[in-house]
Every structure is written in C-alpha cells, then in structure tokens.
Amino acid sequence: MRNAILALCLLCPLPSALAATLVTSTFDTDVDGWTAVSASVFEWRSNDGNPPGYLYLDNTETAIAYVVAPAKFRGDLSAYNGGTLSFDGKLLGSGGGFYDSTVDYGNIFIQSFVPNVGTLTARLDVLPGGAAPPAGGWQTFTAPLTAAAWIRTSGQAIPESQWLQILANVTDVRISVEALFGNEIAWRAPRCSAWNTAII
Numbered sequence: 001m002r003n004a005i006l007a008l009c010l011l012c013p014l015p016s017a018l019a020a021t022l023v024t025s026t027f028d029t030d031v032d033g034w035t036a037v038s039a040s041v042f043e044w045r046s047n048d049g050n051p052p053g054y055l056y057l058d059n060t061e062t063a064i065a066y067v068v069a070p071a072k073f074r075g076d077l078s079a080y081n082g083g084t085l086s087f088d089g090k091l092l093g094s095g096g097g098f099y100d101s102t103v104d105y106g107n108i109f110i111q112s113f114v115p116n117v118g119t120l121t122a123r124l125d126v127l128p129g130g131a132a133p134p135a136g137g138w139q140t141f142t143a144p145l146t147a148a149a150w151i152r153t154s155g156q157a158i159p160e161s162q163w164l165q166i167l168a169n170v171t172d173v174r175i176s177v178e179a180l181f182g183n184e185i186a187w188r189a190p191r192c193s194a195w196n197t198a199i200i
Contacts, residue, residue, distance in 0.1 A: 033070025
C-alpha cells in the first residue's frame with residue numbers, strides 16, 4: 001500500500017506567437033473533468049490550494065495512483081513544443097516510506113497514437129531519485145516540453161522526430177501521485193492546471 005497527500009497545478013507554455021493560447025484547470029468550483037486511477041476518494045475541495053480550490057485524492061489501495069487530464073489537455077499539442085508543463089504539489093499527510101520508482105510521485109506520462117507506429121509514451125520525472133514530495137507547503141515543479149527532457153518508458157531517449165509525433169496526437173496525459181509505500185492517506189491537486197506558453 002502507498003501513502004500520499006499532495007497537490008497539483010499545470011502550466012504548459014507555447015511559442016511567443018501563440019502566447020494567447022492557454023489550456024488550464026483552475027479548480028474554482030469542481031474537478032474540471034480530471035479523473036483519478038486507483039483512488040478510494042477523489043473530489044474537489046475548497047479549504048486549501050494555491051490559491052484555494054484543489055483536487056483531493058485518497059489512495060489506500062495497493063495500485064499506483066494517477067490523476068488523468070481531461071480532453072482539453074489532449075489532441076494536437078504541436079504548438080506547445082518548447083514550452084513547459086508546470087504543477088504545484090503538496091504532501092498533506094503520510095503513513096509510509098518514500099520510494100524510488102519509474103511510477104512514483106512526479107512522473108508525468110504523455111501518450112500518443114501514431115499511425116503505422118502504434119502507441120508511444122513519453123515520461124519525465126520532475127522529482128527524481130526517490131526524493132520526497134513537498135510537505136507543509138506548495139512547491140512548483142516544471143517540465144520542459146522538449147524531446148531532450150523526456151524519455152521512453154523503456155528509459156531510452158526520444159528522437160526529436162518521434163517527440164513531434166507524440167505531441168501531434170496526444171491521447172492521454174497523467175501524473176503519478178504515488179508518493180509513499182505504506183498506508184495511503186490522500187492526495188490534493190491544487191487549483192492550477194494548464195497548457196501555457198513558453199517565453200523565450
């Protein structure tokens with residue numbers, strides 16, 4: 001069993017010419033289409049956040065827990081190449097030990113279906129080496145949307161041409177919220193989730 005209590009906010013920048021384009025989830029009033037995998041409780045709450053409004057996730061199962069982005073974060077994201085994906089996180093409670101895994105807290109997965117190739121998945125760990133998620137306060141994590149920053153789930157580098165294929169038809173975006181190995185308590189995803197524009 002795994003134990004985590006956290007929060008999340010996503011920002012994914014575009015080239016400056018497309019700076020007005022922004023895909024975001026502010027969690028002002030609800031979960032905004034986000035879903036969860038392996039959560040016994042997944043709901044919107046208003047009593048915390050950065051600013052107030054967040055997703056609350058309690059994972060008392062043995063399976064790895066993820067938050068999954070809604071449709072507005074999928075599709076052709078080619079314009080976001082060179083931008084960033086950012087989120088705020090916060091550990092709300094603990095009941096187990098931290099561990100290092102390719103599916104632990106902070107691993108982001110972008111999946112795509114490429115015709116004549118099949119399903120391709122890119123992974124980036126914004127908190128590598130089994131580092132502990134933030135406790136007591138919000139912390140911002142930023143992932144560059146560049147081929148050089150991401151790897152395949154096999155651990156191999158992603159060629160630029162394949163990275164562009166992935167961004168052209170994104171079918172799934174998910175973030176692991178699996179922070180601890182032990183009795184899972186909860187996870188929070190704060191108020192801001194967005195594909196935003198990179199300032200170069």
